[in-house]
Amino acid sequence: MGGLLARRSGSERRTVGYNAASPFCVAIMSSLPQPSAEALEQSHRLTALLQSEILAAGGWIPFSRFMELALYAPGLGYYSGGARKFGPAGDFITAPELTPLFGQALASQVEQVMKASAMQMIEVGAGTGLLAADLLLELERRGSLPLRYGILELSAELRERQFDTLAQRAPHLAARVEWLHALPESFSGAVVANEVLDVMPVHLLVSTADGLLERGVVLAERIKGEGEVLCWGDSPAQGAVLEAALALDLPVPEEGEYLTEINLAGQAWMASWADRLERGAMLLIDYGYPRAEYYLPSRSSGTLLCYYRHQAHADPFLWPGLNDITEFVDFTSMAEAAFDAGLEVLGYTSQAQFLFNCGILDCLARRGPEGSADYVRAARAVQRLTTPQEMGELFKVLAVGRGIETALIGFARGDRLHTL
Numbered sequence: 238m239g240g241l242l243a244r245r246s247g248s249e250r251r252t253v254g255y256n257a258a259s260p261f262c263v264a265i266m267s268s269l270p271q272p273s274a275e276a277l278e279q280s281h282r283l284t285a286l287l288q289s290e291i292l293a294a295g296g297w298i299p300f301s302r303f304m305e306l307a308l309y310a311p312g313l314g315y316y317s318g319g320a321r322k323f324g325p326a327g328d329f330i331t332a333p334e335l336t337p338l339f340g341q342a343l344a345s346q347v348e349q350v351m352k353a354s355a356m357q358m359i360e361v362g363a364g365t366g367l368l369a370a371d372l373l374l375e376l377e378r379r380g381s382l383p384l385r386y387g388i389l390e391l392s393a394e395l396r397e398r399q400f401d402t403l404a405q406r407a408p409h410l411a412a413r414v415e416w417l418h419a420l421p422e423s424f425s426g427a428v429v430a431n432e433v434l435d436v437m438p439v440h441l442l443v444s445t446a447d448g449l450l451e452r453g454v455v456l457a458e459r460i461k462g463e464g465e466v467l468c469w470g471d472s473p474a475q476g477a478v479l480e481a482a483l484a485l486d487l488p489v490p491e492e493g494e495y496l497t498e499i500n501l502a503g504q505a506w507m508a509s510w511a512d513r514l515e516r517g518a519m520l521l522i523d524y525g526y527p528r529a530e531y532y533l534p535s536r537s538s539g540t541l542l543c544y545y546r547h548q549a550h551a552d553p554f555l556w557p558g559l560n561d562i563t564e565f566v567d568f569t570s571m572a573e574a575a576f577d578a579g580l581e582v583l584g585y586t587s588q589a590q591f592l593f594n595c596g597i598l599d600c601l602a603r604r605g606p607e608g609s610a611d612y613v614r615a616a617r618a619v620q621r622l623t624t625p626q627e628m629g630e631l632f633k634v635l636a637v638g639r640g641i642e643t644a645l646i647g648f649a650r651g652d653r654l655h656t657l
């Protein structure tokens with residue numbers, strides 16, 4: 238281990254890859270719908286902020302810092318600025334945006350956790366607020382309303398949208414909802430986070446025969462006199478990143494590089510919850526794999542993806558602040574972080590299996606009569622959520638918690654804890 242450490246931390250910093258004016262990037266730009274002048278202006282302001290941050294840091298910032306600013310810089314980042322984001326007119330569609338049946342099925346798991354702990358819940362990263370409305374309405378129908386529904390949301394713009402959605406869809410329940418500005422000191426009840434871990438800023442790791450590097454962001458002049466643009470830059474991996482990367486025992490290619498990610502922010506977040514969750518469970522829904530599948534030698538370009546108007550691309554430097562940037566979740570790391578900090582790992586399965594266990598087909602049956610336009614629309618959405626080729630297999634559900642004595646219904650059949 239010591240030899241590997243020495244060998245791998247000896248490399249020089251180097252500038253690599255394409256930048257925002259490369260032919261590859263120009264090809265992506267021309268195939269995507271063009272942003273408005275106002276959106277471009279916001280992106281230029283964010284780029285200027287990123288440039289000054291890189292200069293202040295001595296010429297290199299880790300990708301995790303770039304991603305943090307690109308998504309969450311106040312007023313400018315993708316989630317904290319004015320971009321449309323969700324739905325057909327935005328950049329991507331999430332399960333609650335697809336159908337209320339997702340929230341209705343999830344409600345049965347939330348109800349069980351609340352009854353086994355305390356009648357309150359927190360939703361982290363509530364997006365447009367649709368899931369909050371669906372959960373509250375279904376819990377009301379079941380006679381199991383939470384006394385308080387906390388929403389923990391980083392984006393001020395989305396907090397406003399969530400408020401409006403709740404006022405429109407569940408006005409009589411809106412008074413139960415409160416927006417939290419930090420994790421609570423202590424909490425009992427159910428915690429839900431749908432597609433939140435995948436937008437936490439990650440560090441990029443580059444494993445080569447010569448050493449282990451961290452890929453970050455630098456400024457480089459592509460054409461003399463035309464100013465500097467954002468560009469990839471590798472630096473020797475150091476400190477906590479190096480330590481965590483070595484523990485992963487990443488594939489080392491004989492030639493070229495093996496690029497991947499590590500979500501240290503997600504791991505720290507899980508540990509913070511472990512310090513606060515007195516009794517209850519967290520339900521984490523996202524796309525991802527167990528570690529053994531995540532760091533496969535064949536997955537040599539990592540899982541980082543950007544979304545702009547429903548088109549996935551691989552260039553986070555394209556219009557910073559106007560694209561979503563996401564990565565797949567290494568569920569083993571999340572489960573380990575929770576477990577090491579004192580939580581129990583209660584279940585892990587595919588989204589399809591979880592939703593079937595939670596009775597999504599019964600929720601669909603309530604939409605009858607079969608064959609009506611509404612039923613057919615709902616059935617199509619259920620199909621999208623559950624078929625292996627769409628969201629059913631790629632998305633997983635992880636439950637961690639404390640003091641829950643009964644087995645969780647969402648994992649009653651097809652639990653895959655053994656794969657973590």
Ligand SMILES: C[S@@+](CC[C@H](N)C(=O)[O-])C[C@H]1O[C@@H](n2cnc3c(N)ncnc32)[C@H](O)[C@@H]1O
Nearest residue numbers: 316331361362363364389390391392431432433
């Ligand atoms: C991809 S969206 C998913 C939104 C929603 N859960 C859904 O399924 O439609 C990610 C959401 O998580 C929020 N978010 C990201 N990291 C967060 C954090 N550490 N704490 C609270 N919210 C966070 C974002 O602002 C955004 O609302």
